[in-house]
Structure formats: C-alpha cells, structure tokens
Amino acid sequence: MSTHFRPPNLVLATIGLSLATFMQVLDTTIANVSLPTIAGNLGVSSDESTWVITSFAVSNAIALPLTGFLTRRFGEVKLFVWATLAFSVASLLCGIAQSMGMLIVFRTLQGAVAGPMYPVTQALLIGIYPPNKRPMALALLAMVTVVAPIAGPILGGWITDNYSWPWIFFINVPIGIFASFVVANQMRLREVVTSRPKIDYVGLITLVIGIGALQVVLDKGNDEDWFNSNFIIITSIISAIALAVFLIWELTDKEPIVDLKLFRHRNFRMGTISLVLAYAAFFAINLLVPQWLQINLGYTATWAGFAAAPLGILPVILTPFVGRYAARFDLRMLTAASFVVMGATCLIRSGFYIGVDFYHIASVQLLQGLGVALFFMPVTTILLSDLQPHEIASGGGVATFLRTVGASFAASLTSFMWERRAVLHHSQLAEQITPYNPTAQQAINQSSDTQTTLAMLNDTISLQGLQISFNEIFYVLGWIFLSLIVVIWMAKPPFTAKAGAGAGGH
Numbered sequence: 204m205s206t207h208f209r210p211p212n213l214v215l216a217t218i219g220l221s222l223a224t225f226m227q228v229l230d231t232t233i234a235n236v237s238l239p240t241i242a243g244n245l246g247v248s249s250d251e252s253t254w255v256i257t258s259f260a261v262s263n264a265i266a267l268p269l270t271g272f273l274t275r276r277f278g279e280v281k282l283f284v285w286a287t288l289a290f291s292v293a294s295l296l297c298g299i300a301q302s303m304g305m306l307i308v309f310r311t312l313q314g315a316v317a318g319p320m321y322p323v324t325q326a327l328l329i330g331i332y333p334p335n336k337r338p339m340a341l342a343l344l345a346m347v348t349v350v351a352p353i354a355g356p357i358l359g360g361w362i363t364d365n366y367s368w369p370w371i372f373f374i375n376v377p378i379g380i381f382a383s384f385v386v387a388n389q390m391r392l393r394e395v396v397t398s399r400p401k402i403d404y405v406g407l408i409t410l411v412i413g414i415g416a417l418q419v420v421l422d423k424g425n426d427e428d429w430f431n432s433n434f435i436i437i438t439s440i441i442s443a444i445a446l447a448v449f450l451i452w453e454l455t456d457k458e459p460i461v462d463l464k465l466f467r468h469r470n471f472r473m474g475t476i477s478l479v480l481a482y483a484a485f486f487a488i489n490l491l492v493p494q495w496l497q498i499n500l501g502y503t504a505t506w507a508g509f510a511a512a513p514l515g516i517l518p519v520i521l522t523p524f525v526g527r528y529a530a531r532f533d534l535r536m537l538t539a540a541s542f543v544v545m546g547a548t549c550l551i552r553s554g555f556y557i558g559v560d561f562y563h564i565a566s567v568q569l570l571q572g573l574g575v576a577l578f579f580m581p582v583t584t585i586l587l588s589d590l591q592p593h594e595i596a597s598g599g600g601v602a603t604f605l606r607t608v609g610a611s612f613a614a615s616l617t618s619f620m621w622e623r624r625a626v627l628h629h630s631q632l633a634e635q636i637t638p639y640n641p642t643a644q645q646a647i648n649q650s651s652d653t654q655t656t657l658a659m660l661n662d663t664i665s666l667q668g669l670q671i672s673f674n675e676i677f678y679v680l681g682w683i684f685l686s687l688i689v690v691i692w693m694a695k696p697p698f699t700a701k702a703g704a705g706a707g708g709h
Contacts, residue, residue, distance in 0.1 A: 210331055210389035217331075217343065219385030220324045223287045225347045226378045227317045230294075231259065232355030233371045237363040244368065247303045253422065258307045259314035260611055261418040265411050266318020267604035268461040271597025272402075273319055274326070278395035279596060283323045284387045289316035291379030298369035321348075322599030325583075327390070329595060334699060335530075338584060342526025345579030346518055352489065353515040357508040364505070405452050406460040413445035414608070421615035425622070461604075462597050465590065471598055473694040474586025477687050479605045481542065481578065483613035484680045488549065488571070489514075490614055491621065495673050496564070499557055499666055513565045517572035525580055534581040534698045538691045541581070542684045544574030549681035553674045557666060581698075585691070588698040617676065624672035625665070632664045 210216035234241070234255050241255060273282050293313035300306035328340040362370045416438045427435050453459040466472045489511070496507040529537060548571040555563075583602075590598045636643045647656055 208331065208393045210393075212389060213331065215385055216389035217328070217340070219382045219389065220283075220328055221343060221347050222378055223283070223290075223382040223386070224321055224324045224344060225351050226375050226382070227290065227320045228348055228351035229355050229358070230313065230317065230375065231263075232352045233359040234259075237359050237368045237371055240363050240368050241306070245300075245303045245306065254303075254307050255310055257418060257422045258311040259317075260607065261415055262311045262314035263318050264418065264604060264607045264611070265414050266315045267322070267600050267607060268410065269407075270319040270322045270600030271462055271594075272400060272460050274323060274596040275398050275400050278397050279323050279327055279330075280386065280390040280393055280395065282319055283327060284383045286316050286318075286320050286323070287379050287383040287386070290320065291376045291383075294372045294375035294379065298372035319600070321603050322596055325587075325599045326596040327386075329587075330393075331390075337699070338529050338580065339523070339526035341583050342522045342529070342580040345525075345583065346522035348579055349518045349522075349575050350515050353512060356493065357505075357512060360505055360508055400458050403453075403456055403458060403460040406449060406456065409445045409449035409452065410461065413442050413449050416442035416445065417608075418611060421611050424615060425619050429619075461601060462594070463601075465594060465598050465601055468589040470589040470694045470698070471586050471602075473690055474582055474588075475602045475605060477538065477691045478582045478586060478602055479609040480683065480690075481545070481582070481687055482606045483609035484549075484683050485545065485575070485578075486610040487613040487617040487676070487680060491617055491673065491676065492552075492564075492568070494621075495669075499669055499673070500559075510561055510564045511568055513569035514572045514575065516569060518576040521573070521576040522580070525576055529581060529584070530699075533696065534585050535691050535694060535696075537577045537581040538585070539688045541574045541577035542688050542691070544577070545571060546681045546684035548574065549677045549684060553678040553681060555670075555674065555677075557670055582691070585694050585698050588694075620676055621669070621672050624675055625668040627668075628671045629664055629668035632667060633661075636660060636664075 238253065238255060270282075277285075290313060293309055293316060296309040297306060297313060300309055325341070325344060328344060329337050332340045359371050362368070362374075420435055420438050420442060423438075424435055429435055430439075450463070453461055453463045466475075493507040493511050496502040496510055502510065525537070548567050551567050586602055587595055587598060638644060643660075646660070647653055
C-alpha cells in the first residue's frame with residue numbers, strides 16, 4: 204500500500220471527512236435539550252425519554268471497537284461512505300418516528316452505524332496528509348470534536364424552540380449525503396488492501412452483552428437506587444461475567460474482534476488512560492454546569508447554553524496554531540499545560556456560590572477553552588504515535604470506544620454524586636434550624652405565616668445543599684486533572700503519527 208495517496212482536491216476531501224464527523228459528534232448531544240419536548244410530543248415520561256440518548260450511546264459504544272475488523276474486511280473508504288450514508292438514512296427515520304419505541308430503534312441504528320465514522324476519519328486524514336502536516340489534520344479533527352458537543356445543545360434548543368424536534372435529525376440528511384459523495388469521489392483511486400478475517404463470534408456476543416448491560420446499569424442505577432435493586436444487581440453480574448469472558452477471549456484469540464494487544468505499546472497505553480480519564484472529567488463538567496445553571500441559578504435553557512458557550516471560543520481560534528506549531532514542543536508539555544488549566548478552572552468553580560454572576564461563569568468557561576484547545580490533538584498524537592500503520596484505525600476505534608464508555612460512566616456517576624451529596628448536606632444544614640438557634644427562631648418569629656417561612660427555608664437549604672455538592676465535585680475533578688500530568692509524562696517521545704494503511708493489510 205502506497206502511503207502517499209493524495210486526493211485530487213485535499214481541501215474538499217478534508218471538508219467531506221470533517222463534516223461527517225461534525226454531524227456524528229453533534230448527534231451525541233443535540234437531543235439533550237429537546238428531551239422534554241420529545242417526551243411531551245410522543246406522550247412518554249421524561250425518564251423514558253433519556254433512552255433517546257442511551258440507545259445511541261450503547262450501540263455506538265458497541266460498534267466502535269469493531270472498526271478495526273470492518274476496515275480489514277471492507278477498506279476504510281468504503282466503510283466511511285456506507286456508514287455515513289446509513290447514518291443519513293437512520294437520521295431521516297428518527298425524524299419521522301411516530302412513537303417512542305420507533306425513535307429508540309432508529310436511534311440505536313444511528314448509533315451503530317456512527318461507530319466506525321470517527322476512527323476511520325482519523326485514519327483517512329492521517330493517510331492523505333504528508334507527515335509534517337499530520338498534526339494539523341488531527342488538530343482540525345480535534346476542533347470539530349470539541350465544537351460539535353458545545354454547538355449541540357445550543358442548536359438543539361434553537362431548532363426545538365423555533366421549528367420542531369424532528370428537524371434536529373433531518374439536518375443530518377443533506378450533510379451526510381454531501382460528505383459521503385465528496386469522500387467517495389475524492390478517494391476512489393486510493394489503493395485498498397482487504398482481507399477476510401474470520402468473525403470472532405464469542406468476542407462480539409460478549410462485547411454486546413457486557414457493554415449493553417453496563418450501559419443499562421449506569422443509566423438506570425440512579426432511578427432504581429443502585430444496589431438496593433435486584434434488577435441492577437443482576438444486570439451488573441451479567442455485565443461483569445460477559446466482560447471478563449470478553450477480556451480473556453480477546454487476549455488469547457488469534458484474530459480478536461478488538462485488538463487488546465495494542466496496549467503493549469507504551470504511548471498507546473498512557474495516552475489512552477489520559478484521554479479516557481480527562482475526557483470523562485471534561486464530560487462531567489459539560490453535563491453539570493448547564494444543569495446547575497438551570498436548577499440553582501434559574502437560567503433558561505437558552506441562557507444556560509450562552510453561559511456555557513464561551514468554552515468553544517479559544518479551541519476554534521487556537522486549534523490551527525496548535526496543529527501548526529505543536530510539533531516544535533514536547534507534546535507532554537502541551538498536555539500537562541492543558542491539565543493545569545482544566546484543573547485550575549475546576550478548582551475556581553469549587554468556590555462558586557448561588558449569587559455568582561454571568562460574567563464570572565462565562566469567563567471561567569472561556570479560560571477552560573484554553574485547556575481544551577491544548578488537549579485533544581496532543582493526546583491523540585501521543586496515543587497513536589507508537590502504533591504500526593495497520594493498527595491506527597483499530598487503535599483509534601479502541602481509544603474512542605473507551606472514551607465513550609468513560610463519558611457514560613462520568614455522566615451517571617456525576618448525576619448520582621451531585622444528588623446524593625446534596626441530600627446529605629440538606630440534612631446537615633436542616634439540623635441547624637432548632638428552637639435553640641436564635642437566628643433561625645428570629646426569622647420564623649418575624650413572619651406571620653410560619654408554614655410559608657419554613658417552606659422557603661427548606662427550598663433555600665435544598666439549593667445550598669446542591670451548591671455545596673457542586674463545589675465538592677469540582678474540587679475532586681480539579682485534582683483528577685492535576686494527577687493526570689504524572690500519567691502523560693510516562694509516555695516516551697518521539698510522537699509522530701504514522702500514516703494509516705489502506706485497510707489494515709498486514
């Protein structure tokens with residue numbers, strides 16, 4: 204396989220690849236804001252509507268590690284084009300779904316075909332750029348990955364408020380068709396080396412059961428009161444057994460469906476650990492801040508979006524520079540700087556209070572954007588740096604898969620801890636309201652309506668409980684980022700990304 208393939212129009216090929224990734228990453232968050240509307244229109248509870256997010260996440264997580272197998276079988280270009288077209292069709296079906304059941308089925312399909320899109324795009328971009336321009340290509344992809352989840356809720360809210368929720372899915376159709384047409388056209392002369400790897404059925408089945416059950420546990424754990432529920436206990440046991448069998452099988456099978464032997468590479472191992480934990484913490488921030496703005500500070504969905512949006516400004520401005528000049532620096536320095544900024548912004552937020560103003564919230568989001576700008580491209584380059592060319596699509600798939608699972612863990616754990624700690628703080632604060640506390644008694648005695656006063660006091664205590672809990676979580680997140688500096692420093696230079704082979708031909 205010649206690694207020097209250049210598409211006739213490099214800019215057009217890059218736009219096609221980036222658009223498909225933007226659309227796919229956007230779809231992980233665009234529905235979040237619209238859930239109440241979707242639930243109302245389809246006549247289900249808001250609890251059931253979260254399956255719109257879960258179904259996509261589960262099937263996406265399962266499909267991701269299969270990328271390496273699918274590229275070997277069909278070739279990267281064909282896989283990209285068919286996955287993108289299938290994504291457009293699935294999006295159309297989501298938009299015309301008439302019931303919650305139908306929507307969940309189509310979202311599952313959409314998540315499954317979206318799985319290979321990101322890692323294959325990564326491998327194709329590295330393949331069509333000369334070695335000195337590869338950091339630039341990865342930086343561009345990183346920018347898309349950062350901007351899309353931020354744009355998702357704002358765009359989703361705007362579309363839902365001004366049009367109707369099906370349009371959050373319909374907008375994918377023209378984008379997907381355009382991207383697949385452009386890439387098919389630009390890449391048609393690229394050599395393809397395919398093989399017919401035998402399908403590792405044991406690996407596939409245990410992966411589907413293990414990840415599927417784990418995702419259900421993470422999603423339903425909060426509502427079912429975790430391990431006080433037999434359903435959660437049984438599902439957890441099923442997941443643990445399936446994943447244990449999966450790990451043992453994949454490490455001993457000749458042609459595993461997920462190549463866990465990639466972890467023998469030091470940079471892949473350290474880079475992936477850093478990516479997964481830092482992205483999980485980053486995801487927790489993005490989940491918690493908009494909820495906190497709406498619940499504690501009384502912001503509307505749109506204003507919560509505006510307050511969170513400055514996060515995207517610096518990544519958009521700085522990414523081209525990071526791509527161009529990153530190679531002149533030790534990438535571990537850039538990643539460490541990213542973790543310092545992200546850790547610092549979390550520690551600043553751990554001092555927030557209910558009266559904090561819009562300017563402070565937005566400026567911390569803006570500062571955090573500096574950390575985000577320095578994060579994705581260096582970490583991705585480090586983790587791909589010591590893989591062989593034929594391992595890149597597979598390595599990208601495994602790393603993105605673990606990142607996705609990490610984000611799911613973070614989402615469930617953060618929501619659970621925020622509520623659980625808030626309840627604890629509520630009871631501790633409420634203990635102060637006694638006949639022996641002169642301040643509390645004075646407030647109650649001055650009021651003509653004791654019941655109303657007590658109800659207001661209770662509301663105030665609830666909000667303060669949530670606030671203290673919010674502060675604690677951000678304190679922990681801050682130290683998680685700072686501790687990851689040690690992990691990334693265990694990677695060893697040089698950190699240059701190699702070109703992806705045609706289809707992982709060995």
